[in-house]
Amino acid sequence: MATADFEVKQLLKAYRKGIISDELFEAEILALTKGAQNGHAQYMFKGKPVGSEREMIMQLLDEFRCGENFAAEFFNCWVAVSDQACARGGLRVVQQREAYHAQILETRLRELGGIPQCSVPAERRDKEMGLYASAEKTDAEKLLALTGRLTDPAQALKYITDVIDQIQEDQQSKELLRSLVQDEMSSIVWLKEACALLNPAQ
Amino acid sequence: MATVDFETRQLLKAYRKGLISDDLFEAQMREVQNGTGQYKVNGTSHGSEREMIKHLLDEYRCAENFAAEYLNCWKEVSDQDCVKGGLRVIQQREAYHAKLLEDRLRELGGAPQCAVSTEMRAKEMAVYASKDKTDAEKLQYIAPQLENLSKGLRFITDVIDQIQEDQQSKELLRSLVQDELSSGQWLLEAHQLLNGTKAAA
Numbered sequence: 001m002a003t004a005d006f007e008v009k010q011l012l013k014a015y016r017k018g019i020i021s022d023e024l025f026e027a028e029i030l031a032l033t034k035g036a037q038n039g040h041a042q043y044m045f046k047g048k049p050v051g052s053e054r055e056m057i058m059q060l061l062d063e064f065r066c067g068e069n070f071a072a073e074f075f076n077c078w079v080a081v082s083d084q085a086c087a088r089g090g091l092r093v094v095q096q097r098e099a100y101h102a103q104i105l106e107t108r109l110r111e112l113g114g115i116p117q118c119s120v121p122a123e124r125r126d127k128e129m130g131l132y133a134s135a136e137k138t139d140a141e142k143l144l145a146l147t148g149r150l151t152d153p154a155q156a157l158k159y160i161t162d163v164i165d166q167i168q169e170d171q172q173s174k175e176l177l178r179s180l181v182q183d184e185m186s187s188i189v190w191l192k193e194a195c196a197l198l199n200p201a202q
Numbered sequence: 203m204a205t206v207d208f209e210t211r212q213l214l215k216a217y218r219k220g221l222i223s224d225d226l227f228e229a230q231m232r233e234v235q236n237g238t239g240q241y242k243v244n245g246t247s248h249g250s251e252r253e254m255i256k257h258l259l260d261e262y263r264c265a266e267n268f269a270a271e272y273l274n275c276w277k278e279v280s281d282q283d284c285v286k287g288g289l290r291v292i293q294q295r296e297a298y299h300a301k302l303l304e305d306r307l308r309e310l311g312g313a314p315q316c317a318v319s320t321e322m323r324a325k326e327m328a329v330y331a332s333k334d335k336t337d338a339e340k341l342q343y344i345a346p347q348l349e350n351l352s353k354g355l356r357f358i359t360d361v362i363d364q365i366q367e368d369q370q371s372k373e374l375l376r377s378l379v380q381d382e383l384s385s386g387q388w389l390l391e392a393h394q395l396l397n398g399t400k401a402a403a
Contacts, residue, residue, distance in 0.1 A: 084369075085368070085369040085370040085373075086369035086370065086372065086373045087373070088370050088373075089369065089370040089371060089372060089373030089374035089375075089376075089377070090373045090374065090376070090377050092302060092374055093302065093374055093377035093378060093381075094377070096298040096301070096302055097295075097298070097381075099298070100294040100295070100297070100298050103294070104290060104291065104294055170283075171282075171283040171284040171287065172283040172284065172286050172287040172290075173287060174284065174287060175283075175284045175285070175286075175287030175288045176287035176288070176290055176291055177287075178287075178288075179287070179288050179291035179292070179384070179388055180291060182384045182387075182388070183291070183295075183381070183384065186377070186380045186381065186384060189380075190377055190380070194373075
């Protein structure tokens, strides 16, 4: 039976000679890497294969950092226009959590030799800021919109927990991420409680 | 027995006629409003909800600031990668708590006053900043303080339970307690991991 290495070499030979198209080459390589999952360690991030544990962690650190940085930004705008004292108290804590997460994730990313690359698309930024920074919309409305996306917290955090489950070497990143997930769960629980309090009819 | 309303009306009558000073009126009003239900932090009575909150914010801020400091020293000399990862998160939590608590204290018109005693500082630093002690030993040292965490956090939760007006502080403190529970749970898990047999014994 042909080894994965042999098959990759054969594919490359065919591709280099122009015998197979770009699309076919890509599909075949993907099929091969998926097939290799049964044989030896294969790291995946958001459904895509990654070459090493370190690469997988760095991709997550960058995406997670980017999300947290933006969340710290829009929560800060929300705090400034919040119309409920009780919501403001919790939002300040959630905002600070997001801010320190972004900072600690960037520090770890740089320690592993990476640099921040991920950024929030302009459309998403406009959409989220239009909602959370709005002085016209109430805290109740904002909480309803936000928690609508958090009906299944475990699913929302799966892109992080999937990586944690795959980490075998880098125990520092693993434990760091596991502790941040705990914070995320605390924030989600609070947001849901606040939403229920301010939207009793929902 | 005179009702709170009656006492308030009597005080207002005396105040409007100029029979009592502003300060005396304010103090008397506080006493009437509190009645027998004084506001308390750690057994110390306070004249108003605001005073009680400011007292807690300052004490809690002080403790978090110190915890951020010694956890930072521990992290620097940590001998276990998995411990270092969790310590980094806990240290950052304590640091942002201290900052948030100080911000709220100042918003309520207070200023940081509480300080960690020299003896306590020396004692804790000797453990956590030590290169000679292992993470396992440090976790062994801290674990007994965390075994009844909800009791350890009562100085905060007792205040939360008494807050009726300042909903912002109440919700802020409630969320910070959640962080404390997360940190406590992680430290106990790490202790169990590194001192498994000893911890079980």
